Amino acid sequence: MVLGCGAIGGTVAAGLARDGHDVLVSDSDPAVVSAVNSAGLRICGPVEQFTAYPRAVVPDALPAVLDFPVLLAVKAHQTAAAAGVLTGRLRGDGFVVLLQNGLPWVAAAAVGRDRAVGAVVNFGADVLEPGVVLRGNRASFLIGELDGPPSGRVQSLAADLADAVATSEILGYIWAKEAYGATLAATAVSDLEIHAVFADPAYRRLLTAVAGEVLAQTPVRALPLDGFDPADLDGSLDRMAEFNRRSAKTHSGIYRDLAIRHRPTEVEAILGSLPGFLLRRITELIKAIERGERSCSRANLDLLASYERLNRLGPPLNAVASVAGAPRRTAHGPLAGQPVAVKDIIAVAGLPTRCGSPASDPAPASADAPLVSRLRAAGAEVFATTQCLEYAAGFAHPDIGDTRNPRDPSRTSGGSSGGSAALVAAGVCELAIGTDTGGSVRIPASYCGVVGLKPTYGLVPVEGVYPLSPSCDHVGTLTATVAGAAALLSVIASLAAEGPRPAREPRLGLGGVPSRTIGVLAAQLADPSVTAEVRRALTAAFDALTAAGWELREIHPPWLSELPRWEGTLAAIVAHEAYQVHRGRDTGQYAAGTQALLDFGRSVTPAQYALAQADREILRAQVDASLDGVDVLAGPTVGYCAPEQDPPFGVGDDNGEGRFTGPYNLTGHPAVSIPVPAAGLPVGLQLAGRCGADLALLRAAAGMERTLAGKQAAP
Numbered sequence: 001m002v003l004g005c006g007a008i009g010g011t012v013a014a015g016l017a018r019d020g021h022d023v024l025v026s027d028s029d030p031a032v033v034s035a036v037n038s039a040g041l042r043i044c045g046p047v048e049q050f051t052a053y054p055r056a057v058v059p060d061a062l063p064a065v066l067d068f069p070v071l072l073a074v075k076a077h078q079t080a081a082a083a084g085v086l087t088g089r090l091r092g093d094g095f096v097v098l099l100q101n102g103l104p105w106v107a108a109a110a111v112g113r114d115r116a117v118g119a120v121v122n123f124g125a126d127v128l129e130p131g132v133v134l135r136g137n138r139a140s141f142l143i144g145e146l147d148g149p150p151s152g153r154v155q156s157l158a159a160d161l162a163d164a165v166a167t168s169e170i171l172g173y174i175w176a177k178e179a180y181g182a183t184l185a186a187t188a189v190s191d192l193e194i195h196a197v198f199a200d201p202a203y204r205r206l207l208t209a210v211a212g213e214v215l216a217q218t219p220v221r222a223l224p225l226d227g228f229d230p231a232d233l234d235g236s237l238d239r240m241a242e243f244n245r246r247s248a249k250t251h252s253g254i255y256r257d258l259a260i261r262h263r264p265t266e267v268e269a270i271l272g273s274l275p276g277f278l279l280r281r282i283t284e285l286i287k288a289i290e291r292g293e294r295s296c297s298r299a300n301l302d303l304l305a306s307y308e309r310l311n312r313l314g315p316p317l318n319a320v321a322s323v324a325g326a327p328r329r330t331a332h333g334p335l336a337g338q339p340v341a342v343k344d345i346i347a348v349a350g351l352p353t354r355c356g357s358p359a360s361d362p363a364p365a366s367a368d369a370p371l372v373s374r375l376r377a378a379g380a381e382v383f384a385t386t387q388c389l390e391y392a393a394g395f396a397h398p399d400i401g402d403t404r405n406p407r408d409p410s411r412t413s414g415g416s417s418g419g420s421a422a423l424v425a426a427g428v429c430e431l432a433i434g435t436d437t438g439g440s441v442r443i444p445a446s447y448c449g450v451v452g453l454k455p456t457y458g459l460v461p462v463e464g465v466y467p468l469s470p471s472c473d474h475v476g477t478l479t480a481t482v483a484g485a486a487a488l489l490s491v492i493a494s495l496a497a498e499g500p501r502p503a504r505e506p507r508l509g510l511g512g513v514p515s516r517t518i519g520v521l522a523a524q525l526a527d528p529s530v531t532a533e534v535r536r537a538l539t540a541a542f543d544a545l546t547a548a549g550w551e552l553r554e555i556h557p558p559w560l561s562e563l564p565r566w567e568g569t570l571a572a573i574v575a576h577e578a579y580q581v582h583r584g585r586d587t588g589q590y591a592a593g594t595q596a597l598l599d600f601g602r603s604v605t606p607a608q609y610a611l612a613q614a615d616r617e618i619l620r621a622q623v624d625a626s627l628d629g630v631d632v633l634a635g636p637t638v639g640y641c642a643p644e645q646d647p648p649f650g651v652g653d654d655n656g657e658g659r660f661t662g663p664y665n666l667t668g669h670p671a672v673s674i675p676v677p678a679a680g681l682p683v684g685l686q687l688a689g690r691c692g693a694d695l696a697l698l699r700a701a702a703g704m705e706r707t708l709a710g711k712q713a714a715p
Helices: 007-018 030-039 076-086 105-111 152-160 170-188 194-199 201-215 233-245 253-261 267-271 277-290 298-317 370-377 418-426 442-448 482-492 532-547 558-582 592-603 606-626 662-667 694-709
Strands: 024-026 041-044 050-052 055-057 070-072 096-098 116-121 125-129 132-135 141-145 320-323 339-343 381-386 408-412 431-436 451-454 474-479 517-521 551-555 632-636 671-676 683-688
Touching: 007 041, 007 050, 007 070, 007 125, 007 132, 024 030, 030 055, 070 076, 076 105, 076 267, 096 105, 105 116, 116 152, 116 170, 141 152, 141 170, 170 194, 170 201, 170 253, 170 267, 170 277, 170 298, 194 201, 194 233, 201 233, 201 277, 201 298, 253 277, 267 277, 277 298, 298 320, 298 339, 298 381, 298 418, 320 418, 339 370, 339 418, 370 381, 370 482, 381 418, 418 431, 418 442, 418 474, 431 451, 431 482, 442 451, 442 474, 442 671, 442 683, 451 482, 451 694, 474 482, 482 671, 482 694, 517 532, 532 551, 532 632, 532 671, 532 683, 532 694, 558 592, 558 606, 558 662, 606 662, 632 694, 671 694, 683 694
Parallel strands: 024 055, 041 132, 070 096, 096 116, 339 381, 339 431, 517 551, 517 632
Antiparallel strands: 041 050, 116 141, 125 132, 320 381, 431 474, 451 474, 451 671, 632 683, 671 683
């Protein structure tokens, strides 16, 4: 008897009937039963073409006693129902051959392990319509006892089944097929043919990692199977690509269930019991497609590849806070299918907002921050949240740790948006979101050699972002290129995204050709915090810009002579406002540095805070004036390359880390850090523009990026 007349069961039943055996077919679909009884069971395709005529019944019409071989070929998630059909009927010499995909343990337990025989089937078959099966190739058909060498019943059945071979190592082949099958499940999230995915270099690491997650769990030695060699996963991809290129079966059965039959798949039954980061992501994506939230497309496969990079590169850097499986998004938009990582002080529905602190609320966020909603509406994959310093206050909590730098893991990636910067610099994704209160986007960008944008104050909404200093907080971007920063900004600051915005949010500046006149802040280059290597790199960059036709003017605005004053002003405002944010909270679990900053904020008197706010207005007017006659201001982002540890903010010894970034947080002017060619660790060039003219600033930055591109050192 063959229970289940699908691709596998139909192929086996037809072969047995053709070869003269008395075969009973049972299927829960009355249409299949009717088709087989009226027109026979037809096999077509390049391997063979014939029609056989087994008897067919629905499960309720099965004999009361089954004392002969039963070949179980239902989908893996239908095992419980099939076991219910068999319960009480298996008698005498009756046993069950498990022709299903996946591991045999559930089915074996259901029918009794002594009555279970393992099998591996790779026919490349598909059901075209009830009673008609396409056989795409001729490959492995192995059967064997789960607990030992071939028995008489296995040898006898192997003799009856066309192409079947008895083996004493069936579990080794079953585990190999499980790993192979996991890679096929990965291909099912896209609409690409199997061979095309296996042959594409973009997915090699993903596919070998998926197979590796399965093989890491095998209790026996997995054995080579149809080009798949557990000992040579990379080489297997070429062999599997060629094997599947020759097959008439172009897509997996899981894909056909998703894209053609629109019915639940067996993926959870096959992979759900196995732990594995990527196995879980595959299952989540397939379940989302089943629910109609996604469709099979290459973008899903690209997302899986991003997850592979995230899992391989993120944890060693301590860059990842949480992972979002199959993130919700619209199907189309300017960021369609592009993975975006979001700093872990920004609310992402379904994920906890940990803020880099064990004292944070562990409950998942109930709703997205508005900027996250805008990302989803633009089609972005909000796929992970990134590690940050505790409450973005400048200190890593010892229980969380800081994020290391992909360019040199012995050094910090910078704070407090270091996780976002590190993922972009490591190549996990090209787009990430951070926040910047004193340089927390631009400083990590400089240390890691990526682009970091702090927009005009108020341009991007901060609702749903855990505040540090509301009058200085900015949401910004960390990206691989200036174009990426512009793409993100156009989405999260789009006036059309969610209707009218608060009046404090200025419009994006328009602008024509890239700005060409650069005001070089010479006093910053001469500052004692600037090292010789940073000065050399920036001087060479300025020389290259001059040679390319940019007009550079040294300017000496009065505010540059008082940089320590503005550092003190920023520290007083940020610390005072941070204290107000955290006032009344139990800070006993906070890092010592965070507590010290809040203690300093408590000591700031109302008079001192008012004086700092007055200083801020003076500085804003002076920065505005320094932009007269130039298009952008230019200077170092930070005076030195990435140190081993994050310097303290607001308390402790003066280190000058935020000396050049902090003034623009006070004034609200947009500022961007772009990498410049450097002999060693990355060096950042900071550009600042007029309030509200963010796009004009980015056009200038993009022009400089192009000018300097030929001189960039290798990553």
